Amino acid sequence: MRGNKIDNFNDRAKDLFKILVDNYGYVLDEVKINELNGMKWSIHLVYTNRKSNLKIVIKQEPCYTDYGFSFFIHNMETKEYNILYNVPHEEQDEEDSFLLKAYDDLFSTEETFDLITGKIWKKLNRIPFK
Numbered sequence: 001m002r003g004n005k006i007d008n009f010n011d012r013a014k015d016l017f018k019i020l021v022d023n024y025g026y027v028l029d030e031v032k033i034n035e036l037n038g039m040k041w042s043i044h045l046v047y048t049n050r051k052s053n054l055k056i057v058i059k060q061e062p063c064y065t066d067y068g069f070s071f072f073i074h075n076m077e078t079k080e081y082n083i084l085y086n087v088p089h090e091e092q093d094e095e096d097s098f099l100l101k102a103y104d105d106l107f108s109t110e111e112t113f114d115l116i117t118g119k120i121w122k123k124l125n126r127i128p129f130k
Contacts, residue, residue, distance in 0.1 A: 006033060006040040009060040009069075012096055013045055016103050017058060024117050025049045026056065052118030053077045062089045069098065071106060073115055080123050084112050086130040105129050 010031065020026035026047040034042045042061040048054070055074040061067040068089035074081040085106060087098045105128075106112045112128055114120045 005062050006043045006060065008096060009099075010043055010045075012099055013058055013060070016099055017045065017047070019107070020047050020049075020056060020116070025051055026054075048076075049118060054116075054118055054121075056116070062092075068092055069102065071102065075121050078121075080121075082115065082124045083127045084115065084124075084129065086127055102129065 010033070014028070014031070021028060026049045028045065029048050030044070030046040032044040032046065033040055034044075042059065045058040047056040047058075049056075053076045055076055057070075057072040057074070059067070059070045059072070061070070067086075069085070069087040069092065070083055071085035072081055072083055085102050087102065092098050106116065109128065111124075115122070
């Protein structure tokens with residue numbers, strides 16, 4: 001089940017967040033699947049936009065930590081980062097529809113959209129969506 005959750009996330013999230021590559025100058029630099037004792041326990045999709053000096057790390061960590069889904073954006077110049085979205089493992093639905101909601105929230109809210117697209121950078125000191 002855990003491996004399936006990681007595999008499903010890998011398929012769905014890469015397709016859903018392909019907009020970062022297609023429209024906003026990001027490159028999918030790394031898909032990192034972490035295993036422990038032969039069991040997949042987390043996946044990180046790492047996107048970078050060298051022109052804007054930004055890195056986005058989209059994580060699904062359902063096992064061991066139970067952090068669940070998180071969407072981080074890092075300013076590579078200042079080393080600051082923001083967590084823009086978090087859905088703990090226990091609040092995720094089986095169909096992963098939380099991913100569609102996260103996508104809609106992140107790309108339809110001016111504050112998070114402006115950070116993602118590199119229009120502005122600011123340290124938020126809060127998680128806008130959790």
